[in-house]
Amino acid sequence: MAPVLPLVLPLQPRIRLAQGLWLLSWLLVLAGGLILLCSGHLLVQLRHLGTFLAPSCQFPALPQAALVAGAVALGTGLVGVGASRASLNAALYPPWRGVLGPMLVAGTAGGGGLLVIALGLALALPGSLDEALEEGLGTALAHYKDTEVPGHCQAKRLVDELQLRYQCCGRHGYKDWFGVQWVSSRYLDPSDQDVVDRIQSNVEGLYLTDGVPFSCCNPHSPRPCLQNRLSDSYAHPLFDPRQPNQNLWAQGCHEVLLEHLQDLAGTLGSMLAVTFLLQALVLLGLRYLQTALEGLGGVIDGEGETQGYLFPGRLKDMLKTAWLQGGVACRPAPEEAPPGEAPPKEDLSEA
Amino acid sequence: MALLKVKFDQKKRVKLAQGLWLMNWFSVLAGIIIFSLGLFLKIELRKRSDVMNNSESHFVPNSLIGMGVLSCVFNSLAGKICYDALDPAKYARWKPWLKPYLAICVLFNIVLFLVALCCFLLRGSLENTLGQGLKNGMKYYRDTDTPGRCFMKKTIDMLQIEFKCCGNNGFRDWFEIQWISNRYLDFSSKEVKDRIKSNVDGRYLVDGVPFSCCNPSSPRPCIQYQITNNSAHYSYDHQTEELNLWVRGCRAALLSYYSSLMNSMGVVTLLIWLFEVTITIGLRYLQTSLDRVSNPEETESESEGWLLEKSVPETWKAFLESVKKLGKGNQVEAEGADAGQAPEAG
Numbered sequence: 208m209a210p211v212l213p214l215v216l217p218l219q220p221r222i223r224l225a226q227g228l229w230l231l232s233w234l235l236v237l238a239g240g241l242i243l244l245c246s247g248h249l250l251v252q253l254r255h256l257g258t259f260l261a262p263s264c265q266f267p268a269l270p271q272a273a274l275v276a277g278a279v280a281l282g283t284g285l286v287g288v289g290a291s292r293a294s295l296n297a298a299l300y301p302p303w304r305g306v307l308g309p310m311l312v313a314g315t316a317g318g319g320g321l322l323v324i325a326l327g328l329a330l331a332l333p334g335s336l337d338e339a340l341e342e343g344l345g346t347a348l349a350h351y352k353d354t355e356v357p358g359h360c361q362a363k364r365l366v367d368e369l370q371l372r373y374q375c376c377g378r379h380g381y382k383d384w385f386g387v388q389w390v391s392s393r394y395l396d397p398s399d400q401d402v403v404d405r406i407q408s409n410v411e412g413l414y415l416t417d418g419v420p421f422s423c424c425n426p427h428s429p430r431p432c433l434q435n436r437l438s439d440s441y442a443h444p445l446f447d448p449r450q451p452n453q454n455l456w457a458q459g460c461h462e463v464l465l466e467h468l469q470d471l472a473g474t475l476g477s478m479l480a481v482t483f484l485l486q487a488l489v490l491l492g493l494r495y496l497q498t499a500l501e502g503l504g505g506v507i508d509g510e511g512e513t514q515g516y517l518f519p520g521r522l523k524d525m526l527k528t529a530w531l532q533g534g535v536a537c538r539p540a541p542e543e544a545p546p547g548e549a550p551p552k553e554d555l556s557e558a
Numbered sequence: 559m560a561l562l563k564v565k566f567d568q569k570k571r572v573k574l575a576q577g578l579w580l581m582n583w584f585s586v587l588a589g590i591i592i593f594s595l596g597l598f599l600k601i602e603l604r605k606r607s608d609v610m611n612n613s614e615s616h617f618v619p620n621s622l623i624g625m626g627v628l629s630c631v632f633n634s635l636a637g638k639i640c641y642d643a644l645d646p647a648k649y650a651r652w653k654p655w656l657k658p659y660l661a662i663c664v665l666f667n668i669v670l671f672l673v674a675l676c677c678f679l680l681r682g683s684l685e686n687t688l689g690q691g692l693k694n695g696m697k698y699y700r701d702t703d704t705p706g707r708c709f710m711k712k713t714i715d716m717l718q719i720e721f722k723c724c725g726n727n728g729f730r731d732w733f734e735i736q737w738i739s740n741r742y743l744d745f746s747s748k749e750v751k752d753r754i755k756s757n758v759d760g761r762y763l764v765d766g767v768p769f770s771c772c773n774p775s776s777p778r779p780c781i782q783y784q785i786t787n788n789s790a791h792y793s794y795d796h797q798t799e800e801l802n803l804w805v806r807g808c809r810a811a812l813l814s815y816y817s818s819l820m821n822s823m824g825v826v827t828l829l830i831w832l833f834e835v836t837i838t839i840g841l842r843y844l845q846t847s848l849d850r851v852s853n854p855e856e857t858e859s860e861s862e863g864w865l866l867e868k869s870v871p872e873t874w875k876a877f878l879e880s881v882k883k884l885g886k887g888n889q890v891e892a893e894g895a896d897a898g899q900a901p902e903a904g
Contacts (some may be wrong), residue, residue: 434769
């Protein structure tokens with residue numbers, strides 16, 4: 208059977224390979240650690256922003272998958288460090304001999320598979336963020352007034368804190384607040400004619416005003432915040448039309464949150480790609496080192512040239528060999544006869 | 559009678575030197591930590607220097623930075639000394655410098671302890687500067703057109719939002735100053751004219767606060783204007799309403815923030831001080847035990863290490879004597895010169 212992708216490895220190139228592998232393994236450990244930190248950060252952010260994403264959104268699966276993939280990459284890196292260190296030291300190598308094979312299989316299948324899954328999620332999931340944010344923010348804004356309804360009583364505080372922290376107003380702009388009743392009916396005076404008029408003029412009986420909550424106010428504005436009667440240009444004299452955007456935050460929370468989350472997902476995705484590359488290199492290097500040292504019978508300092516390879520033969524040949532070996536193991540009786548015939552023949556020839 | 563004598567054989571000495579070498583390198587890390595703590599505090603104080611009248615004392619962060627740098631220098635030197643201590647040839651080079659070096663280390667430890675104490679004690683001066691600075695900041699809130707003060711509104715608004723506070727001691731501080739600029743007042747309105755006329759200084763005072771005082775946890779939309787007028791708002795009683803605005807004053811909020819910061823820095827510095835004292839004691843034992851190795855060739859011999867050669871009162875007396883001798887030394891020389899001249903003359 209001809210080995211697949213053989214590489215002749217005399218002593219010096221073997222040592223170089225081991226040293227380079229040691230460096231790459233530490234880089235892999237670093238990359239794995241960074242992925243753990245980044246996905247942890249994303250998970251914490253999602254915990255705060257969870258109310259603004261629709262419950263059916265699958266986005267939290269991305270940092271969870273990345274967390275596991277990062278941990279496996281970290282483990283692979285540490286194995287690589289240990290193995291490459293051991294391959295330079297004759298006393299340390301023998302315990303690694305038996306373990307390296309299964310570890311390589313686990314690393315390729317498990318680690319590689321996880322990284323591919325995480326990368327796939329990083330590419331596919333951010334697209335679903337748009338709809339999820341649309342739905343989540345819409346629900347949050349609609350429940351702003353429900354400070355006494357169990358299950359939604361935190362909506363006002365969360366929306367206010369979101370607008371203050373991310374410096375945004377409404378979903379796509381401040382006018383979104385004009386279409387939502389954000390003043391709870393409990394604080395509306397039923398004897399006030401203006402209130403009664405507004406409610407009666409609305410089809411659904413909602414109290415809609417052209418005002419916004421205080422959290423939309425922009426501190427950079429030179430004048431105290433104008434929150435009410437924003438559509439009435441005569442309501443606020445001396446309002447400078449050249450600076451319309453300074454009074455309230457100009458951006459909508461949808462755009463701000465989308466950009467923020469997509470940036471985080473993008474960073475995570477690029478780190479996953481780099482880690483995938485590093486892991487592939489480390490696993491390849493380990494495989495070549497392992498097979499080269501097996502060729503020498505596990506003796507590290509052997510001066511002889513050996514070959515490192517990926518697979519001992521082509522896939523078809525390997526499967527055939529495995530099949531035959533399996534078949535032979537199931538036929539014990541006929542095995543006894545041929546060896547039994549051979550020794551008497553030898554005796555005869557000797558005699 | 560030596561103070562705290564300990565017997566050291568060769569192995570123990572080697573272990574002591576190795577342990578001290580490791581501890582010194584950890585201590586360099588600790589010095590970097592102190593340096594970064596001081597830098598962080600300095601940056602935090604700078605960030606809010608607008609509301610502190612630009613007159614806040616930077617003594618604590620500056621001394622932390624200085625101590626951090628000194629600690630790194632001294633401890634890396636000590637590490638080098640401990641590394642060389644096991645080699646008699648190299649150690650002979652360091653021998654004459656060790657006593658003064660240890661004296662400097664003791665001084666350094668005393669100063670470090672004082673700096674750690676300062677972290678706990680200097681919040682009083684901060685309180686005064688904060689009170690003054692916030693008062694002025696609120697006064698200049700409306701001067702968004704005056705160059706040099708145009709940023710004050712933004713600073714105070716962001717401060718109140720971030721620290722969840724309102725005014726200097728409470729939200730009523732805003733009732734006493736005019737925080738709405740004249741530029742945005744409609745002087746043709748009767749209400750505005752009445753208010754200004756009724757005020758002695760001609761200021762436009764309202765019982766209202768800026769939007770940044772609003773508390774997001776309130777169940778009702780924020781009531782910013784006519785706060786003390788119950789009839790202006792439906793189902794509202796300003797005496798019992800607690801969630802509408804932030805209750806805490808910004809002076810208390812900022813003070814508590816900086817106090818907790820300086821307290822935690824003080825605790826960390828005290829822990830590092832304890833570590834440094836341990837290192838100095840270890841170094842002293844190493845020095846005395848190596849000095850007492852009678853035969854420099856026979857490094858295997860046992861020797862004794864101690865903290866002080868004689869007991870504390872005797873050491874203090876000897877120290878005073880040596881100081882007096884320094885003073886007398888000049889006199890003796892002068893007398894000797896006179897005596898020498900006198901026989902010559904005579």
